[in-house]
Amino acid sequence: MSQRRIADHLTDYALFLCMTASIAMMFFYAPIEREMGIVQKIFYFHVPLAWNAFLGFTIVFFCSFRYLATRDPKWDARAVSAAEVGVLFTTLVLITGPIWAKPVWGIWWTWDARLTLTFVLWLIYLGYLMLRRYIDSPERRSALAAIVGIVGFVDVPLVYFAIRWWRTQHPQPVIMGGDDSGLDPRMATTLWVSTAAYLLLFTALYRRRLRLEYARAEVDALRDEMEGRQS
Amino acid sequence: MTWVFAAFAAVWIAVFLFLVRISRTQRALAVELAALKSARR
Numbered sequence: 001m002s003q004r005r006i007a008d009h010l011t012d013y014a015l016f017l018c019m020t021a022s023i024a025m026m027f028f029y030a031p032i033e034r035e036m037g038i039v040q041k042i043f044y045f046h047v048p049l050a051w052n053a054f055l056g057f058t059i060v061f062f063c064s065f066r067y068l069a070t071r072d073p074k075w076d077a078r079a080v081s082a083a084e085v086g087v088l089f090t091t092l093v094l095i096t097g098p099i100w101a102k103p104v105w106g107i108w109w110t111w112d113a114r115l116t117l118t119f120v121l122w123l124i125y126l127g128y129l130m131l132r133r134y135i136d137s138p139e140r141r142s143a144l145a146a147i148v149g150i151v152g153f154v155d156v157p158l159v160y161f162a163i164r165w166w167r168t169q170h171p172q173p174v175i176m177g178g179d180d181s182g183l184d185p186r187m188a189t190t191l192w193v194s195t196a197a198y199l200l201l202f203t204a205l206y207r208r209r210l211r212l213e214y215a216r217a218e219v220d221a222l223r224d225e226m227e228g229r230q231s
Numbered sequence: 232m233t234w235v236f237a238a239f240a241a242v243w244i245a246v247f248l249f250l251v252r253i254s255r256t257q258r259a260l261a262v263e264l265a266a267l268k269s270a271r272r
Contacts, residue, residue, distance in 0.1 A: 042238045088249050092242050099238040208253050215260045222267040
């Protein structure tokens with residue numbers, strides 16, 4: 001068995017264990033929040049999904065820089081793989097957020113700074129993925145996508161700091177949010193276990209998506225070789 | 232509880248669909264790669 005396969009299996013086993021622990025802790029260990037009740041449990045996957053989406057876009061930012069500096073296609077493959085998983089996670093943040101908001105706020109959505117900037121972030125990276133589909137030249141596609149990946153990253157810190165800089169409908173930060181913030185220790189432990197579980201989920205999806213990109217590169221190279229022989 | 236399960240189901244349905252899409256594309260690429268390799272020979 002190749003080292004890559006072993007790493008995949010280890011990630012999958014760790015993901016299974018950590019996700020099971022996270023779900024069990026969410027329902028049987030973390031206390032029920034006094035005001036919101038059971039619906040607050042959504043917090044244990046909404047927040048980790050958001051943090052890991054940020055991680056995905058940070059990888060896009062870093063790999064895009066590396067691609068522009070080296071023009072090595074492996075950096076572009078890493079960037080697009082991270083972008084796709086990041087968009088998936090952001091989509092889920094935008095779905096789970098309103099499902100929490102409806103019973104708590106009475107509305108599905110409001111155009112406050114945090115929600116609007118998250119929606120813009122989703123649109124930016126959706127645009128990044130669409131841009132790649134409409135450009136045929138691989139070098140031009142990768143270079144333009146890298147520029148979008150770098151410029152689009154500006155929105156990530158804006159989303160993160162939105163609830164600190166502006167008054168928003170979205171709840172104020174409970175982690176590193178100042179003296180008035182904080183979580184019950186059992187809630188905090190559950191949140192960290194969930195974050196680890198979703199980090200492993202991100203890793204598992206990213207590795208599979210990256211392998212697809214390498215297979216696509218192999219097919220393209222072989223196709224070019226065949227076309228070169230024919231002409 | 233309905234809201235929590237709705238959100239949780241949304242997450243896992245989306246992840247499942249993402250994996251199905253990846254594995255279908257992977258399979259199609261493997262078939263294309265095999266065809267190209269045999270044509271090269």
